[in-house]
Amino acid sequence: MLDNHELARRISYAFSQSPRGTKAAVARECEINPQAITGWETKGAIDKRFIPILARRTGRRPEYFLDPAVTDRNSAAISETSNDDYADVVGYSQAVGLGAGGAEAVEYAETHSLKFKKTSLRRRGILNRPLAVYYGRGDSMEPTIKDGDAILFDTSDTRVVDGVLYVIQMDGAANPEYYVKRAMVLDAGIYFASDNPVGDHSWKKPKAMDSKKHPITVIGRVHWIGGWAD
Structure with missing residues (x-):
């Protein structure tokens, strides 16, 4: 068995190597206060029944803890999953302005593919929707979106809902300019x-x-933001 000091180190290490939002996801699934995870990382004070959830969410073997x-x-x-468990979403080199002006549309933007779990997209209600990923530029949407963050949005959902984030388009000096902004109805x-602001x-x-x-003009509703953790 691990002593509490080493267990705390391993928990902290596992979270540090995981995507942003993993701690919140673990807290939700364990039905605990997110602040309780601080005790896991500092004192190794984790209820052993939570270890399978921690392991699965951080991509570790349970034995690691x-x-x-x-x-x-x-x-x-x-990994016991296959490519059939994932959906490819087209990612564009196109930027969307967060601050310091908009980002002009790029007619022939280079493309690549990002994989998202079908189960996650299904829970969100956007599986098989026309999704795309652009990348934020600027700082006027911080702390929600930071410069360089990936932004997944549904181009078929242009119905404006109060408080929701959208990719929008405005006329620019030469070409249309894209932004991500929050709706106010x-x-x-x-x-x-x-x-x-x-x-x-x-x-x-x-x-x-x-x-x-x-x-x-509303281009689509934002559903997911991905970026580096501080």
């Missing part, structure tokens, strides 16, 4: 705003969707 013979290097779980109409002088105030000078 129990057996000293299992090391960091040989702790990865053997008010009595006066539909507006789009930045989460961090000080990050971009042109988005210090919300902009009206039906503006006569700069009308806004």
Whole structure:
């Protein structure tokens, strides 16, 4: 058996090698307060019944959190999934402006493919929808979206819902410009705003969707954001 100090180190290491949001996912599945995970990482104070969930979510063998013979290097779980469990989503080199102006549309953007679990897409209700991934540029949507984050959105969902993030389009100097902004459905109409308005002088105030000078077109609803953890 591991002593508490080594168990705490291994838990912290497993989380550090996992995607952003893993801790929150573990807390939800274990039905515990997210702050309880701090005790796991600092004191090794984990209820052993949570180890299978921790292992699965972090991609480790359960024995890694129990057996000293299992090391960091040989702790990865053997995947039992196949490509049939994943859906390919087209990723474009196209940027979307978060601040410092919009990102002009790129007519022949290079493409690549990102894989998403079909079960995750199905739970979200967007499996087999026309999905795409663009990449954020700027800082006016921090802390929600950071510069360089991947942004998955559904191009078939353009119905505006209050408080939801959307990829939108506005006229630019030469080509259309893309942004990601948060919708505000008010009595006066539909507006789009930045989460961090000080990050971009042109988005210090919300902009009206039906503006006569700069009308806004909704391109799709944002469903997933991926980026580096701090």
